Amino acid sequence: xxxxxxxxxxxxxxxxxxxxxxxxxxxxxxxxxxxxxxxxxxxxxxxxxxxxxxxxxxxxxxxxxxxxxxxxxxxxxxxxxxxxxxxxxxxxxxxxxxxxxxxxxxxxxxxxxxxxxxxxxxxxxxxxxxxxxxxxxxxxxxxxxxxxxxxxxxxxxxxxxxxxxxxxxxxxxxxxxxxxxxxxxxxxxxxxxxxxxxxxxxxxxxxxxxxxxxxxxxxxxxxxxxxxxxxxxxxxxxxxxxxxxxxxxxxxxxxxxxxxxxxxxxxxxxxxxxxxxxxxxxxxxxxxxxxxxxxxxxxxxxxxxxxxxxxxxxxxxxxxxxxxxxxxxxxxxxxxxxxxxxxxxxxxxxxxxxxxxxxxxxxxxxxxxxxxxxxxxxxxxxxxxxxxxxxxxxxxxxxxxxxxxxxxxxxxxxxxxxxxxxxxxxxxxxxxxxxxxxxxxxxxxxxxxxxxxxxxxxxxxxxxxxxxxxxxxxxxxxxxxxxxxxxxxxxxxxxxxxxxxxxxxxxxxxxxxxxxxxxxxxxxxxxxxxxxxxxxxxxxxxxxxxxxx
Numbered sequence: 001x002x003x004x005x006x007x008x009x010x011x012x013x014x015x016x017x018x019x020x021x022x023x024x025x026x027x028x029x030x031x032x033x034x035x036x037x038x039x040x041x042x043x044x045x046x047x048x049x050x051x052x053x054x055x056x057x058x059x060x061x062x063x064x065x066x067x068x069x070x071x072x073x074x075x076x077x078x079x080x081x082x083x084x085x086x087x088x089x090x091x092x093x094x095x096x097x098x099x100x101x102x103x104x105x106x107x108x109x110x111x112x113x114x115x116x117x118x119x120x121x122x123x124x125x126x127x128x129x130x131x132x133x134x135x136x137x138x139x140x141x142x143x144x145x146x147x148x149x150x151x152x153x154x155x156x157x158x159x160x161x162x163x164x165x166x167x168x169x170x171x172x173x174x175x176x177x178x179x180x181x182x183x184x185x186x187x188x189x190x191x192x193x194x195x196x197x198x199x200x201x202x203x204x205x206x207x208x209x210x211x212x213x214x215x216x217x218x219x220x221x222x223x224x225x226x227x228x229x230x231x232x233x234x235x236x237x238x239x240x241x242x243x244x245x246x247x248x249x250x251x252x253x254x255x256x257x258x259x260x261x262x263x264x265x266x267x268x269x270x271x272x273x274x275x276x277x278x279x280x281x282x283x284x285x286x287x288x289x290x291x292x293x294x295x296x297x298x299x300x301x302x303x304x305x306x307x308x309x310x311x312x313x314x315x316x317x318x319x320x321x322x323x324x325x326x327x328x329x330x331x332x333x334x335x336x337x338x339x340x341x342x343x344x345x346x347x348x349x350x351x352x353x354x355x356x357x358x359x360x361x362x363x364x365x366x367x368x369x370x371x372x373x374x375x376x377x378x379x380x381x382x383x384x385x386x387x388x389x390x391x392x393x394x395x396x397x398x399x400x401x402x403x404x405x406x407x408x409x410x411x412x413x414x415x416x417x418x419x420x421x422x423x424x425x426x427x428x429x430x431x432x433x434x435x436x437x438x439x440x441x442x443x444x445x446x447x448x449x450x451x452x453x454x455x456x457x458x459x460x461x462x463x464x465x466x467x468x469x470x471x472x473x474x475x476x477x478x479x480x481x482x483x484x485x486x487x488x489x490x491x492x493x494x495x496x497x498x499x500x501x502x503x504x505x506x507x508x509x510x511x512x513x514x515x516x517x518x519x520x521x522x523x524x525x526x527x528x529x530x531x532x533x534x535x536x537x538x539x540x541x542x543x544x545x546x547x548x549x
Contacts, residue, residue: 035073037126039133043068045100049138049241060136060240063105063112068098069122071131079125083111083118083137099124103137106215114139114167114240115207115217138241140165140216146246146276146303147235149225153250157225160203161235161246162301166219167205168240172197174226176233179247190236190243195228197235252279252327260321261482262494264336264541265309266418268366269492273305279325281305286321286335287313312336340399340543342387342521345370349387352520356383363538365420365492371540374525377435377533384524385539393444395517404546406511411500413510415439417542419480419495425533426479427487433533435526436479439497442520480537483547496547510546518544 041057044050049062061067069080075096080087082103089101104110113120113136122133145163153159175192182190204220231250236243247253254277261272273284278298284291289311296307305323313336321335334340343349345360346369359373372385389396398404404413425433478487483496499505505513521542525535 034128036129037071037073037077037124037131039069039071039074039122039124039131041070042122042133042135043070049141059134060138061103062138062140062241063103063110066100066102068100069124069133070098071124071133072097073126073128074099074124074131075126077124077126079123081121081123081125082135083113083120084123085110085118107209107213110137112137112139115205136168136240139167139239140214141242142166142237142239142244144235144237144244144246146301147248148301151250151252151279153225153228153248155225155227159223159225161219161221161223161237163219163244165217165241166202166221166237166239166244167217169200169221169237170240171236171238172200172223173236174228174230174233174248175236176230178232179234179245182234182245190234190245192233193230195226197223197226199223247276249277249327252325253277254328255279255281255323255325255330257321257323257330257332260332260335262418263334263416263545263547264341264418264543265312265494266363266367266369266371266492266540267309267312268363269309269418271307271309273307273321273323274303275305275323275330276303277325277327278302278305278323279327282324282326284321284323287317287319289313334403334546337399337403337545339397339403340545341541342396342518342544343542344540345372350390352386352388354384354386358383358385358539363420363540365422365538367540369540371538372523374437374523374535374537374539377525377527377535379527379530382525382527383535384522385542386520386522388442388520393519395444395519398514398518398544401510401514404510404544406509406514408510408546408548409500410505410508410510410513411498412546412548413499413505413513414483414496414545414547415441415499415542416494416496416545418492418540420492420538421480421487421489422536422538423489424535424537426535428533431533432529432531433527434529434531435533435535437537438522438524438526439502440520440522440524441518443516444519496545513544 043054044052044058044061045066045068047061047065049065052058073096075094077094077099080089080099080101087101087104089099093100106112111118120134120136122135124131143164144161148160148162149157174195174197175190177190177192200221200223203222204218206218207215210216233248234245235248236245255275256277257273257275259274262269265271279302281293281298284296284305284307291307296305298305315338319334319337321332323330356376356378359375360370362368363371374383376383426435477485480487480495482493
């Protein structure tokens, strides 16, 4: 794979070359801009969608790519079209042998042949005629996400493929090389014993603006199973914009977990397990809790399990979540890892005693264990949860390195707890309420009255934007967000705040955090403004966790 050089350097080199060519062209009557124009190739100058080299020519690229259209008699170009859509270009950079254009993005209205009836071509019109060159502007990269079909998979069975951007499919096939092997090896082309897929039909092609204001395509394809001689392998789609693949099994494959909504859910919370091959799930176990098939729900897509938590495991009974199917068992370690727990409000805690304190007792929303309840928000000094291991200067016993690796980045470490936000007024700055939660972590608890910024204070505050002319904004995302940056209301879920977002932790590893220690934690309900708002938040199971995304 070629390495890209700095795009500005590349553009400068290209322009120097074009200047040189233009001087040569002045003495070459055969290169006059009055002749029939010709496009001989396309070079890429900048691109986010392809790994490119200036030494090569290309026949496709994605929107937003800067191109150098190479050829003869291109000087004095009047119009440039891609996909029959006229582009602007800088005439001062137009020579007999090249012109430079940038493909517009879909967000700016550019149409792709994958979704509209437009030709895959570049067209340049000059005073001497028209030059046409075949060139593909590709859709975003494809992602195969799941396969759905009955087991065992036999010749003629209908197979459905689901994913994103499954368009412009150039080739589809089975290979006996496993997806796991493709994941862990370097390859330019996919080998193995291929069985071609024919009759691939598009069932769903929903092209729309996604959450990041970029276009995506929700896709479903279907085909009839060919005669595949092996029982395990991979289904591969080679699309114009890239290759995507997914595991194939003739009989139920080994299930795989790709994510869980929480590592320590409370009673009353709904746990969501995402993955693959959740086929005929026999049981879900964690610690000394075993759930049978009537105690959880498997989605029709066989890629998600939901569990209404009514049982939590006993301490010491194990920390592995296991999903068992006829195809095998998928495991998630450090599930209900009590060694990561700083406070569950049941086993007692030392409280420095400053008011106003949170309320402690059973939640109004499920469970019998104690939780912390914040029901007010003070201006500059508010209601708080404040605790430490004891009054003797002891620091917390943090998870060992076999639970959280010593070299784990703080960008993968989270200060987390389960939370139930009963429709508080957080995150509605448009209505004037500027409340949020302020977190304070101390290396030790030897001097709880120390001023902010003293050596024993690990961190005084998040990098919130200060109060300014009556406005407030939060650059780190919504208050009480989960690991995906979403804040929920009216349900238990896991709130997680990345330690790497706190300036005092930036650049550290878990080994640094472990060696410094942690002796005190404070969570304060706080506002920088004068307008009051509703606060009704329940908190449980405060802990440090490792989530590598």
